[in-house]
Amino acid sequence: MSSEPASHTIRLPVEVVVGEDVAQSAGSTISRHLEAKNIVVLTGQNSLTHHAQGVLNNLKEVGYIARTEVVTSSSVAEANRVLSAGYAFGAVVGLGGGKVLDVGKVVAHHRRVPFISIPTSASHDGIASPQASLIGLNGAHSMRVEMPYIIIADSKLIADSPLELTLSGVGDVLAKFSSVLDSKLAQQEGEYVGEYSISLAEMSAKLVFSNLESIVQLSKSGIRALLEALISNGIAMAIAGSSRPCSGSEHMFGHALNMLMPGKVLHGYGVLLGTKISLALHGADWRGVFEKVEAAGLPVSAKSLGVPPVFVERSLVFAHKIRPERRTVLSKGLTLVKARQILDEVKAY
Ligand SMILES: [Zn+2]
Structure with missing residues (x-):
């Protein structure tokens, strides 16, 4: 409870x-x-x-x-x-x-x-x-x-x-597919996270996912959908009283990557790669999300981000130390062997 x-x-x-x-x-x-x-x-x-x-x-x-x-x-x-x-x-x-x-x-x-x-x-x-x-x-x-x-x-x-900034925003919204799973995990373990804030974050990710083509094409309706989703996420954080519903293990991975390579990877790109990894760790359908995301032209691997493999490995092993008090699927940490296994599995290299 x-x-x-x-x-x-x-x-x-x-x-x-x-x-x-x-x-x-x-x-x-x-x-x-x-x-x-x-x-x-x-x-x-x-x-x-x-x-x-x-x-x-x-x-x-x-x-x-x-x-x-x-x-x-x-x-x-x-x-x-x-x-x-x-x-x-x-x-x-x-x-x-x-x-x-x-x-x-x-x-x-x-x-x-x-x-x-x-x-x-x-x-x-x-x-x-x-x-x-x-x-x-x-x-x-x-x-x-x-x-x-x-x-x-x-x-x-x-x-x-620049288009890559808009695509980074898409990545930050799609990251909510993973952060809401971490929020639900925390709920199960006794942390209070309001249902409404989780639902709002999840809805934003679903809306951006279903409007992906029109956003990438920068159509008027697509950009409006992205802006409304980003604003809804801000409101979800205001309702939750913390970044909890919008920032889980995928953000910790993204922050770790940014610490290792400051300013080299856009925030939304780093957390998007983290989302692929986190969804797999949650046992969720990462393929169903990422086939479409990759087809839309977003970078979903270390190679497409220009990140050497050793940096994604280190980021994944280090991620749980970024915010140790926040319960996520990564909280217990991963060994290098397990990190390599999961990175291989989700084709993150
Ligand atoms: Zn973010």
């Missing part, structure tokens, strides 16, 4: 907008909910050149005073640089990719002001989650922050972003 907590707070975004060109009217959207006049807009160099002007113009039109900061890395040092900039702001807008959004979430968290997420790529579910990953978090791979107050997901920006 699982022990249900006595109380449980769920904080959700006040508004989520998904659609074409919605970033251009970000100021109008924000002004419906936010009285603060001073806003800091964090962005990347590429977004500053290509996307920021329309957003900044609209913020100005509706009366905001917006300062712009260019984020160059997703590190604690970068968040501290913005925090010590010496001017006041009542909200943080993150306009950019994962790096920018992570720094923005942490800056907003420390200043206790709302965070507005305007992703320019859909590479992982951080676009809508109450988690942030920064380099320099004392060994932790992510920290708990507030749920974005407003999410403005512009499908045109996503369609214009």
Whole structure:
């Protein structure tokens, strides 16, 4: 039997907008909910050149005073640089990719002001989650922050972003096939994980899986399906009060791979390979999922990711140490012999 907590707070975004060109009217959207006049807009160099002007113009039109900061890395040092900039702001807008959004979430968290997420790529579910990953978090791979107050997901920006970033987002959603199995395993062993959050994560993976072709072709409906799935995963984490339903053994494998080869493999690609391995360890039908995923053009082996075999072996053997308190199918760890056997079985090399 699982022990249900006595109380449980769920904080959700006040508004989520998904659609074409919605970033251009970000100021109008924000002004419906936010009285603060001073806003800091964090962005990347590429977004500053290509996307920021329309957003900044609209913020100005509706009366905001917006300062712009260019984020160059997703590190604690970068968040501290913005925090010590010496001017006041009542909200943080993150306009950019994962790096920018992570720094923005942490800056907003420390200043206790709302965070507005305007992703320019859909590479992982951080676009809508109450988690942030920064380099320099004392060994932790992510920290708990507030749920974005407003999410403005512009499908045109996503369609214009590099295809591999969108495919990485697909990988991060499909990873829920495995993370929900780990969540159910933990439930059986007494951990409280809300049913609703598990169902939401599972539904996102199923929807992206059934819309795989249209997403890979970057059709309007496909991109919208991906964005909605990524946002649903963020909401599943908000409901669960942790990343639990969306991050299991496949994420530990992905994080281990990233530790061994920092920045070499996109987050969604690493966890997707982890998903194939974890599904097999759970005794689930990994072939049924991965035949279609591979046919859609996603990388599902070390070779297709350009990762030497020894790194996938080491990542799999090390993965359970990433988050030892989180019960998953990998919790007891694998010997090198067993790791090689499973990697062979799922054609992960
Ligand atoms: Zn993820």
